[in-house]
Amino acid sequence: MSDTDRTPMEKFVFFGGKGGVGKTTMASAYGVKSAAAGLDTLVVSTDPAHSTSDVFDQQFGDDPAAIEGRDRLWAMEIDPDEEVEHHLMETKRALGDQVSAAMVNEIDRQIEMAHQTxxxxxxxxxxxxxxxxxxxxxxxxxxxxxxxxxxxxxLLGLPEFLEGWIDRLTRKRERAIDLYEKAAVGNNEPRRVMDGDPILARLRERKAFFEYAGETLREEAAFFLVVTPDELSLRETRRAVEGLADRGLSVRGLAVNRLTPEPEPHEEGRGARYLRARVDTERDRLRELREGFDQPVVASVETRVEEVKGDLLDDVAAELDVGVGRPA
Amino acid sequence: MSDTDRTPMEKFVFFGGKGGVGKTTMASAYGVKSAAAGLDTLVVSTDPAHSTSDVFDQQFGDDPAAIEGRDRLWAMEIDPDEEVEHHLMETKRALGDQVSAAMVNEIDRQIEMAHQTxxxxxxxxxxxxxxxxxxxxxxxxxxxxxxxxxxxxxLLGLPEFLEGWIDRLTRKRERAIDLYEKAAVGNNEPRRVMDGDPILARLRERKAFFEYAGETLREEAAFFLVVTPDELSLRETRRAVEGLADRGLSVRGLAVNRLTPEPEPHEEGRGARYLRARVDTERDRLRELREGFDQPVVASVETRVEEVKGDLLDDVAAELDVGVGRPA
Incomplete structure (x- = not known):
């Protein structure tokens, strides 16, 4: 293990990028590397194709499961469709508890509508x-x-928005209660109603949740972007770096994937010409990535003919120049 | 021009598919073919990278502009970011007209929030x-x-949803007006208020808009999906076909793009082995596309080393087995 590998890294590590660039492969390879460095590591996949199951040749579900044949390494898969359904039920329940029976149907309709947007x-x-x-x-x-x-x-901007909303609602309530108390001296009922206000409570709960998310992502998370050597991917990477930076999240590096392998020097013909032209174009893109971004290129991985799994995963892990030390 | 080319095709033709598969290339090539068949054709691009400008080597804006050196062919580019901004202003204006000055700020805040979701x-x-x-x-x-x-x-499901909402609102208003009229015989004011109700008017306007969209997309539009020969693209294509079918929209064909060119028979070496292995894998994917989908494969386009523009665009147009006859 090299010195770079021992560099401390945050507890939460994200591999982003557009669909099909190989995020699951990179995240799994980094998981392998992190576990090999002695850290209990969990790989969380949100890929609807469940490609972690392919990579590790094992089925995973919604809870962390130990990966067979790998020490200190766990994986879980989140099913986005199930999450939407679950979120829908949960929101209905949370709001349904707070309104009269007569309003439940209307509320349910509104919530279903919101979940279809x-x-x-x-x-x-x-x-x-x-x-x-x-x-x-x-x-x-x-x-x-x-x-x-x-x-x-x-969504990370929600806390500020909710803050304003909670403040305005609270002020209105306070004014109403104040008037009420002036009319009914000594009756503490209205004050109690406000303390237990379920709408305010729900807003505060959501605000705290998004605050936790923002703080943790800013302070305990590192972001890497997986890039393929084509214009679309470069453009989206630039956009993603800016988007993350706007929210105070820092991108630590770019992992370049799916580079075209170079033909051998003696090869000649239509195929070799095609490959050399692609390799040339990709070199320009790599240069653009190295010179045009503040983030270092932490990997340059060639396309494999076979799927990246088994030993191939360890090969890719070795190509990742990303620290796996314990969080500082 | 072959017989297939003369096959009638709908007025509105869509080329969908995930980012980077070459939708703009296919749409532009089809535009070229349609114009060559004597139809006044407009190519509308929503690609944030404005690749129609690259393809035709000409800048386009938000209004149709004639393409230089091409008869009967126009293009325009829609900027999605500008559209969101415009939509925001438009919605604020539409709702702002209908509420008291005191509510405008709160409404603006809510609309801004909705546009950040x-x-x-x-x-x-x-x-x-x-x-x-x-x-x-x-x-x-x-x-x-x-x-x-x-x-x-x-969004195509909105008309049914809005229908229910409009009905419920209308019934409530009618009941209120009925009670009011019983109390104030001969006064037609309340009835007039309801006829001009700006909220109901806005809901009806949106309902009509989405109804037009649904009808036109079902009756006057044809959908093609651009696919690349990899698993992710195949999976997303299957999902897109189902999604479109669920809404009564029919996918007419699959245009396969970015096929790896085969090396010449004499080529040997690492590069040639890599290419042959890829070509083999892609053949399996093509078979899956031909056998596993109801829609025909209407094009199998190889990756070009150079960008598809100029004469290359006419080559790709010739490879598209899609009718360009006048709508029947």
Missing amino acids: PGAYEAALFDRFVDVMQSADGFDRVVFDTAPTGGTLR | PGAYEAALFDRFVDVMQSADGFDRVVFDTAPTGGTLR
Whole structure:
């Protein structure tokens, strides 16, 4: 193990990037490396294709399970569709408790509607992985094969928004209670109603939840972006770096994946010409990545003909120049 | 021009698929083919990278502009970020007109919040492309380099939802007005208030808008999905076909893009082995596409070393086995 490998790294490590760039492979390889360094490591996959099951040749569910043949390494898979369904039930229950029976149907309709809007999927998934972070006490490190982007990052702005909302609601209530108390001296009922106000309580609970998420992601998490050497991926990576930075989250490095292998010097023909032209183009992209970003390139992984699993996973792990030391 | 080319095709043609599969290339190539068949054709791009500008080597904006050196062919580019901003202003204006000055600030805050949620982007974009469809009278054909998926498809369910909401609101108003009229015989004021109710009017307007969208997409639109020969793309294509079918929208064909070129028979070496292995894997995927989907494969386009533009675009157009006849 090299010195770089011993560099301390945050407890929560995220591998983001657009679909198909190999986030699960990179997250799994980093998990392998972290476990090999002696840290109890959990790999959390949100990939709807459940590719951790392919990588480790083992089925995983919604709870951490030890990976066979690997010490100190666990994995779990979150099913985004189930999360949306669960989130829907949970929200109905939480609000249903607080309103009259007559309003329940109308509320349910509104909640169902909200869950059918674009973005419900991302919101439910975000809730779930904050849950996982909150309950990961038993692990030294938790690795996610995704990172918040676009719409999800906006959720981190919720605490400030909810703050304003809670303040305004509280002031209105206080004024009402004040008037009420002036009219009914000595009656403490209204004050008690406000303390137990279920709407305010729910807003405060959500605010605290998103505050925890924001703080933990800013202070105890490191983000890596997986990039493929094509223009679209570079552009999205730039956008993702900026999006994360806007929310105070720092990207530590770029892991380049799916590089085209170079043909041998003696090879000639249509195929060799095609490969050389691609390798040339990809070299330009790599240069762009090295020179145009503040983050270092922490891996340059060539496309394998076979799926990355078994021993191949250890090969990729060795190519990842990312520290796995205990959080400082 | 072959017989297949003369096959009638709907006025609105969509090329969907995940990011980076080459939707803009396929949409542009189909636009070229449609214009060559004598139809006044508009290519509408929603790609944030404005790749139509690259493909045709010309800058486009928010209004249709004639493409230089191409007869009967126009293009326009929609900027999704600008659309979200525009949608925000528009919604504020529409609701701001209807409420008291005291409520405007609170309403503005709520609308801003709604536009910061995940999905606002998709919703604003959908609004915009329905606008384009409504105002495309001057064209025989309009080609989009995107197709509604996931969250956006759910928007097509809005009419039924709004219907129920409008009905319930209307009944409540009618009851209130009825009581009021019984108390004040001969006074028609309340009835007039209801006829001009701005909230009901807005809901009805949105309902009509989404109804138009649903009807037009079902009856006057054809959908093609661009696929790359990898598992992720196949899986997402299956999901997209099902999502579109659930809403009564039919996918007419699959355009396979980015196939790896085969090396020449004499080539030997690491590069040639890599290419042959990839070509083999991709053949399996192509077979899966041909056998596992009801839709025909309408194109199998190899990766070009150079960007697809200029004459290369005509080559790709020739490889598209998709009718361009006038809508039947």
